[in-house]
Amino acid sequence: SNTLNYDKDNDVYVATGRVHVLVSDQNSELIADKVTYDQKTQVLVAEGNVDIKKNGQHTKGAFARIDLSRQSALVNDAVTKIESVRVNAKTAYVDPNFVILENGRILIPPEMMAKRLIHK
Numbered sequence: 001s002n003t004l005n006y007d008k009d010n011d012v013y014v015a016t017g018r019v020h021v022l023v024s025d026q027n028s029e030l031i032a033d034k035v036t037y038d039q040k041t042q043v044l045v046a047e048g049n050v051d052i053k054k055n056g057q058h059t060k061g062a063f064a065r066i067d068l069s070r071q072s073a074l075v076n077d078a079v080t081k082i083e084s085v086r087v088n089a090k091t092a093y094v095d096p097n098f099v100i101l102e103n104g105r106i107l108i109p110p111e112m113m114a115k116r117l118i119h120k
Helices: 110-119
Strands: 003-007 012-023 028-038 043-054 057-067 072-082 085-095 098-107
Touching: 028 057, 043 072, 057 085
Parallel strands: none
Antiparallel strands: 003 012, 012 028, 028 043, 043 057, 057 072, 072 085, 085 098
8 A cells, every 4th residue: 555544542554545455364355545444343444446356256346345254245336257247236245155236237148148048
């Protein structure tokens, strides 16, 4: 980051300017314009040009709230690609066991749809 401030009383870090955060135990990284990390709650809030990389998968958005203790994330204006499937949503909540999209859509290429229909 370009700047890093620490609020000792609240145990909160605020980094600005193309912030890059590595979360090695979760095999993920986060890039954003601004990141606020509350050590007490283990919550990261990322704002502006958010790019989350986890296990080789990219999720981009305008805002993300990531709970490191639960390994879950809420992403606004989310765009991600899983294999050849593209996901767009106003809000996406990602948990290790499921994904919830609000005002979203999943775009499946015709060739994948044909494969799925043939195999059923």
